[in-house]
Amino acid sequence: MDSSMVEVPEFFICPISLQIMKDPVTTISGITYDRESIEYWLFKNHNTICPVTKQPLPRDSDLTPNHTLRRLIQAWCTVNAAYGIDRIPTPKPPLSKFYVLNLVRDLWLPNLQLKTLQKLEGIAVENDRNKIYLVEAGIVKALTSFIVSCHRKRKTDGLEEALSLFYLIRGLLGQEKAAPLSENEEIMDSLTWVLGFDGVLDHVALKMHAAYALKEVTKKTNSSTLAKLKPEFFNKIVRVLREGSSQQGIxxxxxxxLNTCPRGRNRIMMIEAGAVFELIELELRIPEKKTTELILGILYHLCSCADGRAQLLNHAAGIAVITRRILKVSNTADDRAILIIALTCKYSGTNGVLQEMLRVGTVVKLCMVLQADCASYLKDKAKGILRTHFDVWKDSPCIDLPTLTRYTR
Incomplete structure (x- = not known):
């Protein structure tokens, strides 16, 4: 028989999914939802109000299982089985905070670490509520200690699981109540150590997960720690970029x-590691919007140094690749690209460089910026470049003189 012939009682339907509830739970606002739907509403979408009543609904508020309603739904499904209605199974009890807390404590015990990491990874995969419980139970501090210990002992048992777990909770890093990730300075050296792995375990996944952890560390760490970075740190990062990785890892x-660029000492070490050359090569290989914006942002910082500009100009496609991204990617990319061109013209604008800009279309692109829907400060920057070097570019057959004159008056 056709299940569409059966009328489903209205109070069996979840107000969010509009489907029959499999695990009905009642919120403090008095409304019953399917657990999966309300948890997605609270934990994934970060909402703090009841979808129906619009009353405050904190993420940590209790979701009380509505056993009576679930049994009614199951009984109704059984009665209507002949119409193709499948009986919903009894849901597994939700994870308790106490159980998670005990598991995280076990992670400090050497003889239980590997088994505990596997359990914790399985818990984190299930849903966002579990990830929040893990962070509240102190998983960040425990994982940091474990990874540092692996580095000290040069062991890899459990490292794959630990870094995978870090990746799973990446969106919650920084919400821990104590001992944030960035407080342990050794974690930087430990994660850099992982970036040097080759041919062990699943080294591609390991490096990607280590990259994500490093991203969170450098975003939250203090300036004094960033000032202590060593050349090896940047050498290994540049090497991974050169070898290629997943798009997410890159x-x-x-x-x-980008997080470590603001310090001049770090910029020097990046340049010495060959970062400018590799960033241009990477942009030629992977012209993806977010990647391009990041690469241009870094190049802007590095081109504030003479050696950085020299590396850019020594690459055969350096000026060309910067030029081609203008008006092609995003406003952010336009901003960085034009500022890079401005720095290069101002401090490294030899006749050879200026002729190269004519050859690869930089001058034409700057004229296009003046006609495009760009921010006024970028138009001013482009106009300033054109005015400064008008005498060099005005006689070139590559440029329309009336156009150049009109925009540089």
Missing amino acids: NALLHVI
Whole structure:
């Protein structure tokens, strides 16, 4: 028989999913929802109000299982089985905070670490509520200690699970109540150590997860710690970028570089590691919007140094790749690209460099910026470049003189 012939009682339907509830739970606002739907509403979408009543509904508020309603739904499904209605199974009890707390404590015990990590990873995969419980139970501090211990002892048992767990809770890092990730300075060296892995375990996944952890560390760590970074840190990051990785891992490492760029000493070490050359090569290989924005943001910082500009100009496609991204990617990319061109013209604008800009279309692109729907400060920057070098570019057959004159008056 056709299940569409059966009328489903209204109070069996979840107000969010509009489907029959499998695990009905009642919130403090008095409304009953399917557990999966309300948890997604609270934990994944970060809402703090009841979808029906619009009353405050904190994420940590209790969701009380409505056993009576669940039994009614199950009985109704059984009665209507002949119409193709499947009986909903009895749901598994939700994870308790006490159980999670005990598991996290077990992670400090050497003889239980591997088995505990596997259990914790399985718990984190299930849903966002479990991830929040893990963070509240102190998983960040425990994982940091474990990874540092692996680095000290040069052991890899459990490292894959630990870094995978870090990746799973990445969106919650920084919400821990005590001992944030960035407080342990050794974690930087430990994660850098992982970036050097080759041919052990699943080294590609390990490096990607280590990259994500490094991204969070450098985003939250203090400036004094970032000032202590060593050349090896940047050498290994540049090496991973050169070898290639997953798109996610590459973007995470680009965030790491961008987070550490503000310190001049770090910029020097990046340049000495060959970062400028590799970033251009990476942009040629992977012209993806977010990657491009990150690469141009880093190059802007590195081109504030003479050696950084020299590396850019020594690459055969350096100026060309910057030029081609203008008006092609995003407003953010336009901002960085034009500022890079401005720095190069101002401090490294030799006749050879200016002729190269004519050859690869930089001058034409700057004229296009003046006609495009760009921010006024970018138009001013483009106009300033064109005015400064008008005498060099005005006689070139590559440029329309009336156009150049009109925009540089």
